[in-house]
Amino acid sequence: EAGVAQSPRYKIIEKRQSVAFWCNPISGHATLYWYQQILGQGPKLLIQFQNNGVVDDSQLPKDRFSAERLKGVDSTLKIQPAKLEDSAVYLCASSLDGSGGPAFFGQGTRLTVV
Amino acid sequence: AQSVTQPDIHITVSEGASLELRCNYSYGATPYLFWYVQSPGQGLQLLLKYFSGDTLVQGIKGFEAEFKRSQSSFNLRKPSVHWSDAAEYFCAVGEMKTSYDKVIFGPGTSLSVIP
Numbered sequence: 001e002a003g004v005a006q007s008p009r010y011k012i013i014e015k016r017q018s019v020a021f022w023c024n025p026i027s028g029h030a031t032l033y034w035y036q037q038i039l040g041q042g043p044k045l046l047i048q049f050q051n052n053g054v055v056d057d058s059q060l061p062k063d064r065f066s067a068e069r070l071k072g073v074d075s076t077l078k079i080q081p082a083k084l085e086d087s088a089v090y091l092c093a094s095s096l097d098g099s100g101g102p103a104f105f106g107q108g109t110r111l112t113v114v
Numbered sequence: 115a116q117s118v119t120q121p122d123i124h125i126t127v128s129e130g131a132s133l134e135l136r137c138n139y140s141y142g143a144t145p146y147l148f149w150y151v152q153s154p155g156q157g158l159q160l161l162l163k164y165f166s167g168d169t170l171v172q173g174i175k176g177f178e179a180e181f182k183r184s185q186s187s188f189n190l191r192k193p194s195v196h197w198s199d200a201a202e203y204f205c206a207v208g209e210m211k212t213s214y215d216k217v218i219f220g221p222g223t224s225l226s227v228i229p
Binding site for chain 1: 148158160204208214222
């Protein structure tokens with residue numbers, strides 16, 4: 001069974017540039033999560049999708065971050081413009097449905113903003 | 115809103131010794147509780163979870179955790195640690211919303227294992 005796929009694995013950009021991350025969840029998983037993990041901290045939920053609808057984006061900095069999940073399958077997270085404090089690992093996770101939390105995580109995308 | 119604390123930032127144990135990682139949560143109702151492990155260069159992996167019922171939960175890789183409502187704790191234990199257990203461990207608590215569960219992670223405990 002294929003796991004949660006994320007790309008790219010690493011990205012270095014200058015501040016004020018834009019960047020996009022892609023995630024393909026496990027086939028059939030209705031719930032998709034994006035977490036931000038700053039070095040030395042636990043993951044922080046940015047946005048949670050149930051199929052192609054958003055159920056929680058309360059901690060997403062909406063002035064610069066956006067995410068979409070077209071057709072309820074794969075998802076893209078975008079940052080525009082990036083700030084130095086956005087340097088982190090961005091983790092995508094999926095689960096069969098909205099109950100029980102994230103079951104499977106991808107390897108993450110490490111973003112460095114210089 | 116729920117929250118999670120992990121009092122120990124870093125723990126070092128000898129290989130073969132027993133392990134207990136502490137986790138305390140704050141939540142008004144009966145919570146969902148989780149432990150995840152993050153090995154170097156790896157993604158997060160779910161070790162075990164508690165929803166209801168038996169307060170002693172068995173997980174993968176020989177880990178178990180015990181839910182103690184009176185202490186608001188969900189400590190992770192392993193009777194004999196292996197060198198491959200060196201990793202970052204995250205406790206998490208789930209809040210039941212109307213149509214989904216929102217999971218909040220603690221700050222993590224880093225485990226080092228001495229050969």
